Amino acid sequence: MIYTAAEIKQIDQTATQNGMPESILMERAASAIVPKLPIESHSTILVVCGTGNNGGDGWVVARELAVKGHEVSVWLPLGDSKSEAASTHAAYASSLVRVIEQPVATDIVIDALFGVGLSGPVTGKARDVIEWVNQQMATVLSIDLPSGIPSDHALEFDGLAIQATRTYCLHGYKRTAFLNRTSPYYGQIERIDIGLPHTSGWSVLTESDFNRSLLERDRFSHKTDYGHGILIGGSRHLLGAPFLGGRAAIRSGIGLLNLSVPREASPFISTLPEAMYNQHTDVLEQSYDAIAIGPGMVEGEGMDTIWQQVKHQSCPIIVDAGALSTRRFETRGPLILTPHPGEFSRLTNQSVEEIEGDRFAVASEFAKQHRVHLILKGTYTLIVTPDGKGAVNTVEASALAKGGSGDILTGILLALWSRKGELQSPSEQAVLWHALAAKSISRTIHPASVLASDVIEELGRI
Ligand SMILES: NC(=O)C1=CN([C@@H]2O[C@H](COP(=O)(O)OP(=O)(O)OC[C@H]3O[C@@H](n4cnc5c(N)ncnc54)[C@H](O)[C@@H]3O)[C@@H](O)[C@H]2O)[C@@H](O)CC1
Ligand SMILES: [K+]
Structure with missing residues (x-):
């Protein structure tokens, strides 16, 4: 409150x-x-x-x-x-x-x-x-x-x-x-x-708000009960991000995962054999429960062609990192944007100081104006719904101040938004899970030394 x-x-x-x-x-x-x-x-x-x-x-x-x-x-x-x-x-x-x-x-x-x-x-x-x-x-x-x-x-x-x-x-x-x-x-x-x-209209998220039943598996369930998502990411020189996101999605319980990566990523495919693979040039299937796009991507390199296909899908679409642009606000289904303050500055044309000094108002206005779900990252990440209301995460984890953390969050978001509306507040739960895993691993590895991959491995241990 x-x-x-x-x-x-x-x-x-x-x-x-x-x-x-x-x-x-x-x-x-x-x-x-x-x-x-x-x-x-x-x-x-x-x-x-x-x-x-x-x-x-x-x-x-x-x-x-x-x-x-x-x-x-x-x-x-x-x-x-x-x-x-x-x-x-x-x-x-x-x-x-x-x-x-x-x-x-x-x-x-x-x-x-x-x-x-x-x-x-x-x-x-x-x-x-x-x-x-x-x-x-x-x-x-x-x-x-x-x-x-x-x-x-x-x-x-x-x-x-x-x-x-x-x-x-x-x-x-x-x-x-x-x-x-x-x-x-x-x-x-x-x-x-x-x-x-x-x-x-604003709530405060603490550890006790994490829904531990997210990790439960029904004994008669099937992989399709936990959603099928695709994560589109990577570019010629940024090849690790989609694999981090993909691994995080699988560790977050997604039933089926496709990873769409550039041709140059082929040598890394064996590091995550649990996923199914596409190339950026492939035509997008129509049957995903959620799509995430952006980790490791850059403008050019086919981004516009890929986006033309993505935006016509009616499932939730998570847009992160290199795919974040004011040119990509039009979608059929729910749109979830995950900027850090620098990226949000580009989306809003406001300085990072103006954003950081008045996060709640800026984030709320933006979400309402564009009818999007917004996750404005930071020590106190804001999770805002299209009505301008939201929550602030207060589970602090300094280990997340490191490259790769955003890719993991995108993967968790993909997994939770793929659950076909079955979960309440998937974005809030994803942010909490991410922070709790980082906080938990920081008890055995010094936060400065924690790798993004360590956070992923911890997702199942909290
Ligand atoms: N609904 C609630 O939550 C309740 C609020 N109450 C209390 O009431 C407080 C608010 O009281 P007030 O509205 O009387 O205001 P405050 O007591 O916060 O301050 C008002 C005083 O600050 C001076 N002032 C304002 N800006 C200044 C500045 N830049 N430099 C120097 N002086 C400045 C004003 O001249 C005024 O004398 C709350 O913070 C809370 O402690 C409680 O009494 C119980 C109920
Ligand atoms: K006081």
């Missing part, structure tokens, strides 16, 4: 209009956060409160901790609360805690300076406050967002924000928790339910 600041404000406003006041939401937020705080009985605590509702949350947390017997100081570096709900809480809580003018070093700092109300880079005195917090040796626990971090995108972020040890994200995560530039500030993240309804 991931929300923009505007969505959070809307949910908040609807709740308020329907009789759930902000002060009660703050109460709920604090009572859900406090039991989770990693605070020892003897820890000294400083709560830094801003003037908005994030500061209001801070006041209630401070009050609860004081009631539990902790030594709590509250610092209001930007002055008194401007929000009515926060002021009400501040009035009572200030009778239970110590309100200080000058900050003191403590074991714990609770950051309640800014939440989703921040707009643009931090200005004024708050900049010094953030720098002061970052100089402390304390464990820093942020409420909702690390103060200074924008909610939705990193396009205007200037690098000044609180470096949290842990962040308690209220209601849902904010997009910046999953952007390369901003996610490190969050520390560990935890979602806090405050009892509001969920309306998010």
Whole structure:
């Protein structure tokens, strides 16, 4: 569940209009956060409160901790609360805690300076406050967002924000928790339910979302029950990619696999005898359950002729690497595109910085506009459906930052999309499986040393 600041404000406003006041939401937020705080009985605590509702949350947390017997100081570096709900809480809580003018070093700092109300880079005195917090040796626990971090995108972020040890994200995560530039500030993240309804179009994928029944085989089944796919790839100087993709497809359970490779690949055919082979110049059969095209391919070398045949097929078509082009968006069946940010930059005419700074919006817009399934690769791969909704993968695997990883993902996608619609969210499952296999092999081989082939062999072991 991931929300923009505007969505959070809307949910908040609807709740308020329907009789759930902000002060009660703050109460709920604090009572859900406090039991989770990693605070020892003897820890000294400083709560830094801003003037908005994030500061209001801070006041209630401070009050609860004081009631539990902790030594709590509250610092209001930007002055008194401007929000009515926060002021009400501040009035009572200030009778239970110590309100200080000058900050003191403590074991714990609770950051309640800014939440989703921040707009643009931090200005004024708050900049010094953030720098002061970052100089402390304390464990820093942020409420909702690390103060200074924008909610939705990193396009205007200037690098000044609180470096949290842990962040308690209220209601849902904010997009910046999953952007390369901003996610490190969050520390560990935890979602806090405050009892509001969920309306998010974005979900967060973790290990537990992987559907292990993918690996099951029915005892009376036949190879045709698991789909027949073709992977078209390779070019004169890039011959390994289709074999990596093909091997990954077979390791992902595909029933039958054809590999279409250039003539120059003939010497490698014996490395994967489980596949059936075609040449790029062969006419495409009509009977595939899914097609993948692109690993190791380059423009020219017959690409246009091959694409003319592919695009008339009504099965799902996965387009990757060298086949990704704005000239190849027209297909009869579902189209699944798998760009990394550089490739996506070419498809969108936006810079890699613009894409990486605002991945969710750019990916969602693109998927809706072109009615495609989009897998925007990265540390936090986004998997977007043609309605612009999607999921972010949070299973991190640095071993995948290496040539060949994309070919493997294409192979897994081919296998899962070949299952004739029998699987829910094949793209999400493929991304998870890929990351989990890489994470799993990284336990026995150092991530720097993991080969793409090692990841393929691990697919059946997770
Ligand atoms: N629906 C929800 O999820 C709930 C949200 N609540 C809290 O309310 C927060 C949002 O509260 P608010 O909307 O009052 O906003 P914040 O408390 O996040 O911040 C607002 C303050 O920041 C200042 N500000 C904005 N941009 C600035 C900049 N660039 N430089 C310096 N100062 C700047 C504003 O002048 C204002 O005083 C959430 O993050 C969350 O902590 C909770 O109270 C419970 C319910
Ligand atoms: K905060």
